[in-house]
Amino acid sequence: MAYKITVDKDKCDACESCVDICPAEVLEMVDGKAEPVNMDECMGCESCVETCPNEAITLTDE
Numbered sequence: 001m002a003y004k005i006t007v008d009k010d011k012c013d014a015c016e017s018c019v020d021i022c023p024a025e026v027l028e029m030v031d032g033k034a035e036p037v038n039m040d041e042c043m044g045c046e047s048c049v050e051t052c053p054n055e056a057i058t059l060t061d062e
């Protein structure tokens with residue numbers, strides 16, 4: 001199973017919580033917004049989804 005992370009950049013205010021909490025370093029800040037740069041490493045733990053104060057992150061299974 002592969003997971004897909006989507007960041008709604010209009011909602012992201014660059015708090016970096018998701019970057020800090022991800023155990024697999026999937027997310028990085030790119031041009032001031034969180035971006036999944038290492039999607040293959042995502043284990044679907046949902047920590048980023050839960051920590052985002054703006055509900056900017058969506059996790060889907062593919």
Ligand code: SF4
Nearest residue numbers: 022042043045046048
């Ligand atoms: S679901 Fe977990 S492993 Fe995947 S990007 Fe979010 S924090 Fe990282």
Ligand code: SF4
Nearest residue numbers: 012013015016018052
């Ligand atoms: S936790 Fe949410 S608001 Fe904060 S950097 Fe990540 S996507 Fe943006």
